[in-house]
Every structure is written in C-alpha cells, then in structure tokens.
Amino acid sequence: MKPIDVQKVEEAINKFKDQPIYLHLETTNGAYAAHRNEGMMTVSAFIRNGKIQFSQGKITGEHPYRVGLKLEDGWVYAQGLTDWEISEQGQLLLAGHDGEGKIAISLQLSETPFM
Amino acid sequence: MEEKHVLVVFPHPDDESFGPGGTIASYTKLGIPVTYACLTLGEMGRNMGTPPFATRESLPSLRKQELIEACKVLGIKDVRMLGFRDKTIEFEDEAKVIETIKELIVEVKPSLIITHYPGHGVHPDHDATGHATVEAVRQLPEAVRPKVYCMAITKEREKVLGKPDVVHDVESTMDVKVAAIKAHRSQTEAMFKQQSNDDLTTRLKKWLTEEQFWIYRF
Numbered sequence: 001m002k003p004i005d006v007q008k009v010e011e012a013i014n015k016f017k018d019q020p021i022y023l024h025l026e027t028t029n030g031a032y033a034a035h036r037n038e039g040m041m042t043v044s045a046f047i048r049n050g051k052i053q054f055s056q057g058k059i060t061g062e063h064p065y066r067v068g069l070k071l072e073d074g075w076v077y078a079q080g081l082t083d084w085e086i087s088e089q090g091q092l093l094l095a096g097h098d099g100e101g102k103i104a105i106s107l108q109l110s111e112t113p114f115m
Numbered sequence: 116m117e118e119k120h121v122l123v124v125f126p127h128p129d130d131e132s133f134g135p136g137g138t139i140a141s142y143t144k145l146g147i148p149v150t151y152a153c154l155t156l157g158e159m160g161r162n163m164g165t166p167p168f169a170t171r172e173s174l175p176s177l178r179k180q181e182l183i184e185a186c187k188v189l190g191i192k193d194v195r196m197l198g199f200r201d202k203t204i205e206f207e208d209e210a211k212v213i214e215t216i217k218e219l220i221v222e223v224k225p226s227l228i229i230t231h232y233p234g235h236g237v238h239p240d241h242d243a244t245g246h247a248t249v250e251a252v253r254q255l256p257e258a259v260r261p262k263v264y265c266m267a268i269t270k271e272r273e274k275v276l277g278k279p280d281v282v283h284d285v286e287s288t289m290d291v292k293v294a295a296i297k298a299h300r301s302q303t304e305a306m307f308k309q310q311s312n313d314d315l316t317t318r319l320k321k322w323l324t325e326e327q328f329w330i331y332r333f
Binding site: 001024026028030032044083085089091095097101102104106108114115 | 159237238268
C-alpha cells in the first residue's frame, strides 16, 4: 500500500458511487489488548461483504484521514486511514496503520464480494 | 516422549510455532510424525509486516505460504488447513466444528493431541478451538482417547489450573523454534527488528524456552 493521496482516493471512491457494492469495514486494537494492558478493553468490529449503495463519498483530514459515505438511510464512517491501494481485482483498499505498522482500521469497497 | 503420532490443533498460522514449537521440533527430530490442523489462515491478523507489505486481502495467501514454510522448518509433514475464518470459530455451528476435529482424530489416531486449554486461551479462537478439540476427544470411547496436552496463557492460569503437568525445556530445539517463528514473517518481523538476537535470548528466553502443558482430565 502507499500513503493516501487525497485526490486519487476521492476519484477511486467515486467510481463506486450510485451502484450496489460490497463493503469491508473493520477496526481493532488487537485480540490481546486487555491481556497486555490492564485496564484496556479489547475492542474490535468488522463487517465483511455488507451490501451498500452510497450517493456521496468524501475523504477528509490530514494524515490520518477520514472517509464518509452517505447511504440512502444512513452512513459509513471510518477515521484513522493512512494508506491505500487498488487491488488486482479493482477493489479500493484503505487502511490505517499504527506506528508499528499494525492495521488498526480498514475500509474497502468492491463491485464483487470479497473472498 | 514416547509418542506414535502427535496431532496439533490451533486456529492460527504461528500458534504452532510460538506455542509448542520446540516440543514439535523435538518430536519430529525423533521421527515421530506430527499433523498440524490449522483452523484458519489468520485472515484478520493485525500485523502486516514491518514496514507493512500485506493488505487485508493479500494476507491470507501470504500467511498460507508462511504456514507451509514454518511447518517445513518444524518437520511437520502433514498440515491440514480446515478452512474456518479468523475470529469466527466461536460463532460456527459448534457440533460441526467438533465433528470436523473428531473425524481428523479418528483418521490420524494420534497418541497425543496438543491444543489450547478451553477458557485459558485469551483469544476467542483459541478457546473455541480448545473447547471443540476437548469435546471431540470426549466423544471417543475412553479406551481409545489420546492424551491431551493443553496450553494455557491467561494470567490466572496457575491459580485456576495449578502448576503445569508437563514442562519441556526446549533449549536444544530453540534454533528451530525461532526459525519457525521467523518463517511467519508478516506476523513476527517487528519482534525481531526491535531487538538484536542477544536481547532476544535474554528478554524472550524464558517465554520461549519453557513450554508448559496442562493435561486435560475428562
């Protein structure tokens, strides 16, 4: 992946606009967060291949970035994104890596289901 | 260590190396066959390499290759990838997971099984895997049940389970164990970049050298 280029990512986001697409959205602080740091909670969530359609998509912020997708009945939101890539399958992969390079959040869009 | 065949059951590529890697290496060194049943490909791992070279989508195939490589290093000739998905084992049909592991036990006929101690795995996948394995063994007639060595990693393990029943000092196979851990490059390269090998032998020595097992009592 490479560091996010706002203009290119916004163009890539907009290629998925106004059509049914597949969403992968996750965030995690690691399965061992509470085990390693007393008082910390292990928190993580993901949705894989959620079907969505958005009418407006934006990327904002300054390293790390935020992405918001406006749905007919709601929103998709992600904060902490640092890197991006278009996969061989044409999927838009956005991820937020922490100082150690560990993934902390990812937001991905695809026209076909993620494997 | 008079075993005929050892079956190792863990959910993630690298559990086998970090956990009982030295023990596995000493079995294979003696010519004892080891089968590793790895339930997932660690698809949801947080480590992406240092600096990151994997993406969420490329990680599964990379980890699959790393798993094959680590098994080669450990002398494991039979790896079964059971096709479950990282983080989801506890939400699967429990009977189905148990049956999958039971079929494998019946086929492989191990004299010893190594897995996680249910409730002491910290990671939910570890607990679900340990639970399913123990239940699979419980379903077998008592006379043919293999021994089950469980690894426990919770902080309160000794308070709840007592002292481990089996402690292997794996000093003699430490090089193999470290090489197997390194084979899981996407997951472990940060660990080795942060410290020189000298530091490794001091800081991580006890954690890596002493492999503790609790015998599961049915």
